[in-house]
Amino acid sequence: MTDLLEASPYSVASADKKRLLLRGLQELTVYHQQNCLAYHQLFNEPVEPFTDISAVPFLTVPLFKQRPLKSIPVEQVFKVLTSSGTTGTVPSRIYLDADTAKLQSRVLVKIMQEWLGKQRLPMLIWDSPSVIKSRDSFTARGAGIQGLSFLGRHHTYALNDDMSLNIEAINTFFERFGSGPVFMFGFTFMVWKFGVQALKEQGLKFDFQNAVLIHSGGWKKLEDEAVTAETFNSKTEDQLGHVRVHNFYGMVEQVGSIFVACEEGHLHCPSYADVLVREPGNWQVVPEGNVGVLQVLSLLPKSYPGHSLLTEDRGRILGEDNCNCGRKGKYFEVLGRMEKVEARGCSDTFERTGAGQ
Structure with missing residues (x-):
């Protein structure tokens, strides 16, 4: 895991990245099973060695609104982040x-x-x-x-x-x-x-x-x-x-995992993070170029089980290691929110009542 975290953000080619990312996500999954009761209750089977990142179990983003999800004791909580919820909605709470x-x-x-x-x-x-x-x-x-x-x-x-x-x-x-x-x-x-x-x-x-x-x-x-x-x-x-x-x-539920658009307008995965796209309903991973629901994976979240999250956003993967900007890793686009999903305040929301702050 350390190798990826120490690498330049867009320097690791796919073969090396997949191997190191898989190992790190395996370690985090086991760690959160052992240290977060709610996560253990959701995924209580012994974790077999993953052969692909698509096998890493995921939480859905709304779960962070419904229950406290943390893998640290209360006395170790250093900071609590909250999503910018729209009026009347419960915000996510992320414990660091x-x-x-x-x-x-x-x-x-x-x-x-x-x-x-x-x-x-x-x-x-x-x-x-x-x-x-x-x-x-x-x-x-x-x-x-x-x-x-x-x-x-x-x-x-x-x-x-x-x-x-x-x-x-x-x-x-x-x-x-x-x-x-x-x-x-x-x-x-x-x-x-x-x-x-x-x-x-x-x-x-x-x-x-x-x-x-x-x-x-x-x-x-x-x-x-x-x-x-x-x-x-x-x-x-x-x-x-x-x-x-x-x-x-990016999102508060996986803070630090940001995907920046390059000069070509493509969002890029840095060395320590990745994305998958899943078909709504059966949740199978779809091929490159197909539209589905974005899943984001990251090596950073250790104080809470946010290393593998199914988002509420639609998107598609455009390529890997071959963007014209020269950066390594997958690159993708976001195509908007899923239909019939609870209205969720983004960090760009502002209402003059102050609810967006």
């Missing part, structure tokens, strides 16, 4: 101990350095300071901001607490750093509605010379407004200047 939190932060930094470089850049955050409320409990938005803040310096929040533009803060940031490389981060809907669209409505533009925008979150609200990834990227450049835009796919 100090070691798991450190591992996830370390690997997250390693992945993002692939896109940002190793130098800590001035960081403009398309959110409000109030999103981080507590040091030991975070929503998905707060956790995302905290996790990526390690990669930046001179952290500046572009929005006020009421989600209006903090023009003074943005101007000051631009005047000081606009000519050099900067790092921008925000959740997709927040960046679009309260950033790009708000700037356009107020007739404001900035000409950043060398910016990278990393964003994540569900696209449903934007798709309802007929906003494609191409539109998002081009309009962002219209309002902010020379900005390289990278989306990533």
